[in-house]
Amino acid sequence: MMFYDTSHTRRSHGVSMFSIRAIPAFNDNYIWCLSHDDSGRALIVDPGQAGPVLQYLKDQQLTADTILVTHHHPDHTGGVGELEQAFPDVRITGPADSPFKGVNHVVHPGDEVVWQGLTFNVMAVPGHTLDHIAYFTDNLISGRPLLFAGDTLFACGCGRLFEGSAEQMHRSLATLRELPEETAVYCAHEYTLANLRFARSWLPDDEGLREFEQRCQQMREQDLPTIPTTLAEEKALNPFLRWDDPAVMAVARRYGAEHGLPVASDADIFAAIRHGKDNF
Template identity: 60%
Template structure:
């Protein structure tokens, strides 16, 4: 049986551990710190054999060198064209990465960074497909555009939006309540967002993560996946008109929404 569990790092990072308990093997996603990973593996009786890297930022890669020294047979799978040079198995769009009985398809999703990739498997894991989205797609949010353009990011998110609705979205940060504060500001009449915010606040009050979400939920709730939603478009156009921004295309709507979040 395969399980996925979060390992907490820094103030709000999630390092994901995909574990095969029968064979005592573990796959880790984006280990920005080594110590919490080592403690988790030892507590669970697991041996690390694979690390997946979504992009080069230090809060996703900072623990890799130490983990590689502790688990020398561990392969490190990550973007082929990246400032991070610790990858031992470079991959690019549409490559398949196998682990145990799973196959992960690689998506190139530039926007947050130019090297960003995501890993998708039909699984199932706990009965559903899984997506490790890094900092591209968050619960009710998306990554800030440090390197890519709005058009690149919207295209990346559109590719993820095509995945099955049941796909569990495992992102790398607990940003949900902050994302929802913006989403509720942008779409104040959206009753589903209001109800979801209350649900997520309850989870956090009980010390529980709001991750994973699902692609289906994100399509309904996430403003950064709703560039073709009438209500979202109206909010983006109003915002853009007040600031002299273009808002004629899907890319413009997305860019105005991202601009709104950056300045919220």
């Protein structure tokens, strides 16, 4: 099994190193492992499967001491119980008021999670699910802040609205859009090329999207992940963050008129884009 080394950083004076690796799971999931190489401790994000995580930790001689859960879907939580059996002292952090009851450290929006000197802010991002949260740190990994976005924000896409409304998802993405532009966005799925096919269908003349698609195609041909992207890239390319971009607004208004959808507000524009992707 291949594990992807996507980022690492060393503090000044070379004292402490953090590494981030994508552990592939299922067909297109990424389980993120953030490791502190000095201590051999590992933080695992959204472990839908335990087997790939356990194999990676064994190979790297790491101990999982923290699990971050973004939302309750089984492809993000299915491996938690087995990991807890393997590491009985592991701190399992996840959202309050969630259908998933396997956490032992419940957090609410506005809380902080501290791990190995890094502080993650817990952000409410409902839409995909009602319990969805994201974890953001402005501590620098590879020189950039970091966002574990779960299924809220993808490269050139966003999560389906399984439980929440378009208005909720729009507010959630608006909150994420305010984070520093250099933030590295770590989402939980390799959906990039599929998302780009939709984005290019709406904006076929967008040169930035064309160049990004070519770059991502080359990465996938080499079996490399297209994640992380940066928030700056997403703001420039992702139609789901461009509800106030005149080019996106024009297409959304035409689409709304064709399908009887309101397009009066930013949230309406977002909803039209989401409707378009759902029916693409």
